[in-house]
Amino acid sequence: MIGLSLGFLGGGGSILAVPLLVYFFEVPPGGATLYSLFIVGLTSLVGFAKSVRAQQVNFAALVVFAIPSMAGVLVVRRLILPEMPLTVDLGLVSLSKDSLIMAAFATVMVLASVAMIRPARKASLDQRDSMWVSAGKAFGVGAVTGFVGAGGGFLIVPALVVMSRLPMKTAVGTSLGVIALNSFFGFFSDALSGADVDVIFVLKISALAVVGILFGLHWGRNVSDAKLKPLFGAFVLLVGSLILLSQLF
Template structure:
């Protein structure tokens, strides 16, 4: 199972490099089911992996001038507040049993993994649909209240379940700010890298960290994203998204069935 887990570390980076995101959605299930790590630690480890791989992926975009730092700042600050809210105020105070009556048992770990599976399903549907995002004209007035609230929502989601939130950030930047798809993906990776590292750092006093394991896993993901970026120049990412979407959809359903019916 551990060998399979390290193989998926490579796949996580590969997918992120090929389609600009999505691979991080696999990290929490890999940590939880293949390495038998508890859900809260798994979400923290996922944040570290996502942060490292996103940082590597955003370097080339920064060099090319695609990262909009002003937008990253406006979106990123409320995101950071959302992450700190989740990691410092919500997760540590969740009871061990969310529901434990009427013959129904829902533990904290089960609750987090089920929420993560729901996010997987939403992400998968967006990948499968192939809908083009409607870009807002730059000259129209930007709804900064909506932008800040979206940033806060992304931060809460990122902090709670350890996913980067790219499938929420990219459409927000395209539809609310009118930036190009390339700029949105580049800025999203930059925001994700900062958010993820802050989320992981905020958990260091709450979880045990096996640095040798975490760094080896992350190294494989970084190798994967470098391969993915190279392959993306030859492969059309739009064609790969629906295929990966179906895979994520099946995994999300499997997690829900496993947590609710097989435990």
């Protein structure tokens, strides 16, 4: 499912990874976000390689965006998550650390679903972000990636279009490189610092996801992206809403 989504839509696979790991494989949310980083990184790398062959990658924009976004991943994975208390008081409700991670992930799912359901709007290229605004956006995407284990492609693509004035297909290909870098950076920074990783399990899931993306890329050639995205977005909206409600209530 993760790989097929990435192959058909060019995104959305990471939105499925954490819920599948938590609810189907019963991996704790903290571990699920870590495993998701590797799975998302590997599948994105496959898509990135395809985009490189099609000459749909801007390497200069990739480097400029990747550096502050990797800093966002590092700050969240190494400084914020380890220092979070086991219970977080949000005023109206108190959540455990795991519940807060899942609630944050569900919020990202809902936001991503809205982006998928709404008709695509042509991005304006008349204005270009300043260097500091661009760096702030990249840092924010990295922070999201580090906290919830999602690649953030639905945030990266429009940011690249405005920041670097890239054509949409080039922005998508470049975003896959950013996602792969962020995801692998987050995963290996945790793994090398001693995080408990079930290597065989992660490799099995990743291998299945890669098989999925290869099938998705092949089948997706003859399938309308405009028809699939709203349907997938509605599914993501339903799942994200149910997860959010289950964690808050």
